[in-house]
Amino acid sequence: MAITALKRIIKNGFLNFKRSGLVSWAAVLVVTITLSVITLIILLQAVLYFSLNQIKDKVDVTIYFTTNAPEDKIMSLKSSLEKLPEIAQVSYTSSEEALKLFRERHKNDYPTIQALDEIGENPLGAYLNVKAKEVSQYGSIANFMKSDNVLAPSSVSIIDKVNYYQNKLVINRLNTIISGAQKLGFLLTLLLVIISIIITFNTIRLTIFISKEEIGVMRLVGASKMHVQGPFMIEGAIYGIIATIITALLFLPATAWLGREMTDFLGINMYDYYISNFLQIFVILLLSGIILGIISSFLAVRKYLNK
Amino acid sequence: MIYFNNVSKIYKDTVALEDITFAVETGEFVSIVGHSGAGKTTLTKMILAEEDPSNGTIFFESINVNKVRSKDLTQLRRRIGVVFQDYKLLSNKTAYENIAFAMEAVGKTEEEIASDVPHVLELVDLAHRFSHFPNQMSGGEQQRLAIARAIINQPELIIADEPTGNLDPVNTHEIVQILKKINDLGTTVILTTHNRGVIESVNKRVITMENGKIIRDTKHNK
Numbered sequence: 001m002a003i004t005a006l007k008r009i010i011k012n013g014f015l016n017f018k019r020s021g022l023v024s025w026a027a028v029l030v031v032t033i034t035l036s037v038i039t040l041i042i043l044l045q046a047v048l049y050f051s052l053n054q055i056k057d058k059v060d061v062t063i064y065f066t067t068n069a070p071e072d073k074i075m076s077l078k079s080s081l082e083k084l085p086e087i088a089q090v091s092y093t094s095s096e097e098a099l100k101l102f103r104e105r106h107k108n109d110y111p112t113i114q115a116l117d118e119i120g121e122n123p124l125g126a127y128l129n130v131k132a133k134e135v136s137q138y139g140s141i142a143n144f145m146k147s148d149n150v151l152a153p154s155s156v157s158i159i160d161k162v163n164y165y166q167n168k169l170v171i172n173r174l175n176t177i178i179s180g181a182q183k184l185g186f187l188l189t190l191l192l193v194i195i196s197i198i199i200t201f202n203t204i205r206l207t208i209f210i211s212k213e214e215i216g217v218m219r220l221v222g223a224s225k226m227h228v229q230g231p232f233m234i235e236g237a238i239y240g241i242i243a244t245i246i247t248a249l250l251f252l253p254a255t256a257w258l259g260r261e262m263t264d265f266l267g268i269n270m271y272d273y274y275i276s277n278f279l280q281i282f283v284i285l286l287l288s289g290i291i292l293g294i295i296s297s298f299l300a301v302r303k304y305l306n307k
Numbered sequence: 308m309i310y311f312n313n314v315s316k317i318y319k320d321t322v323a324l325e326d327i328t329f330a331v332e333t334g335e336f337v338s339i340v341g342h343s344g345a346g347k348t349t350l351t352k353m354i355l356a357e358e359d360p361s362n363g364t365i366f367f368e369s370i371n372v373n374k375v376r377s378k379d380l381t382q383l384r385r386r387i388g389v390v391f392q393d394y395k396l397l398s399n400k401t402a403y404e405n406i407a408f409a410m411e412a413v414g415k416t417e418e419e420i421a422s423d424v425p426h427v428l429e430l431v432d433l434a435h436r437f438s439h440f441p442n443q444m445s446g447g448e449q450q451r452l453a454i455a456r457a458i459i460n461q462p463e464l465i466i467a468d469e470p471t472g473n474l475d476p477v478n479t480h481e482i483v484q485i486l487k488k489i490n491d492l493g494t495t496v497i498l499t500t501h502n503r504g505v506i507e508s509v510n511k512r513v514i515t516m517e518n519g520k521i522i523r524d525t526k527h528n529k
Contacts, residue, residue, distance in 0.1 A: 016399065019399040217397060218397070219384070220357075220389055221389075221408065221409045221456065222384045222385035222460070223412035
């Protein structure tokens with residue numbers, strides 16, 4: 001019984017969609033526009049996050065050790081740093097390697113190399129390069145290193161300097177910009193999505209307004225609310241499904257063009273990103289489309305169902 | 308079967324119905340006459356609970372129509388078949404589907420639909436039109452289709468609100484004959500009209516309305 005009713009509702013939904021012709025396709029068009037806005041937002045978010053991550057990646061903190069700092073102490077500091085949840089990566093450069101890198105960097109700077117040779121011994125200490133997961137966490141990492149317990153075993157400090165304190169201002173400012181950009185991106189997304197939803201809802205409401213009288217007639221003939229509402233909700237879902245397919249296909253040539261022309265500007269190949277995330281994007285669009293269609297239809301029909 | 312008890316309906320300043328009291332017995336054929344605006348349509352809408360009275364009560368058998376809950380309303384309406392002046396067919400469904408929809412609404416099976424719909428279409432002489440949409444049919448054909456839809460679930464009562472209002476004399480005669488046949492088979496019929504000719508050809512009980520009041524009821528005058 002319930003299965004028969006469901007079958008009829010689905011059949012009637014498809015039939016209504018087919019017979020409403022132009023009106024159905026107008027609704028599909030509007031849902032397509034909404035879904036395109038959502039896709040565009042997903043792609044823009046990708047560009048934003050990619051750029052922010054690149055900036056974040058450039059930020060690090062280096063701990064310089066004194067020249068006589070024993071390697072095992074440095075290593076134990078390294079391993080205790082690695083245990084911190086905020087730390088993404090710690091890389092160790094020994095004083096020999098530091099010297100090699102320094103010579104490499106200054107190989108055309110003859111006076112510097114000469115001065116280095118004059119000293120005879122290696123004036124450079126080893127250093128640890130620390131990368132945090134979030135830009136905002138450098139402060140707490142620097143504080144951790146300042147605290148006594150890290151260096152408790154040795155009476156003399158082995159740390160020469162931590163460059164966080166020199167870069168603090170830049171890091172903090174960058175942090176503010178990044179979180180501001182993320183907040184702004186989120187607000188814009190929210191605004192665009194809300195506008196699109198309202199437009200879609202109104203379009204679907206108009207398509208159902210055309211059937212206002214028929215809804216009344218169906219009720220008079222003795223149809224239950226679900227029997228009347230169901231086919232309209234199926235129609236709404238069909239709008240969503242077709243609009244998803246159209247949107248997903250439209251963005252193939254669109255992102256291909258962006259990938260060819262704009263990769264340098266955006267810093268990320270849109271086509272590659274779109275293709276590698278196609279399944280997730282498709283599912284997001286499909287769910288948004290179907291839910292939007294069904295809920296809009298449900299609310300619009302309900303208005304005419306009362307009696 | 309139907310009992311109106313001191314029913315009044317007031318829309319803001321206008322009085323649509325005033326102190327209406329009458330009863331309709333099972334199996335009766337009652338014609339309600341009056342000019343446009345006399346209150347005939349308001350009266351039929353009240354039986355279907357499309358409108359609530361401002362005062363008074365309406366009973367369908369033992370059911371107080373205005374106190375019926377939304378869920379039971381569907382059940383009540385399944386016991387009543389309605390025919391309108393403007394047919395009120397579902398424009399994007401074929402003749403066959405219009406009738407099938409009414410059967411689906413009451414939960415009939417596909418087999419019942421497949422066997423009953425052609426039968427009733429034949430009854431109203433529309434068998435050859437089963438795949439046509441309402442806008443491809445004449446006024447008379449549309450009204451016959453509306454009647455077929457109204458009777459398909461064998462309701463206890465048929466309400467025909469100005470069913471001949473838009474039709475020529477030949478089609479009007481046909482519709483009246485169909486309604487009389489339905490009544491002969493035991494279904495109660497309430498027919499509203501402003502056409503004297505229709506009442507004469509029915510030749511049954513007539514309630515005359517004017518300005519929202521019953522001014523004559525042949526049942527009491529006889």
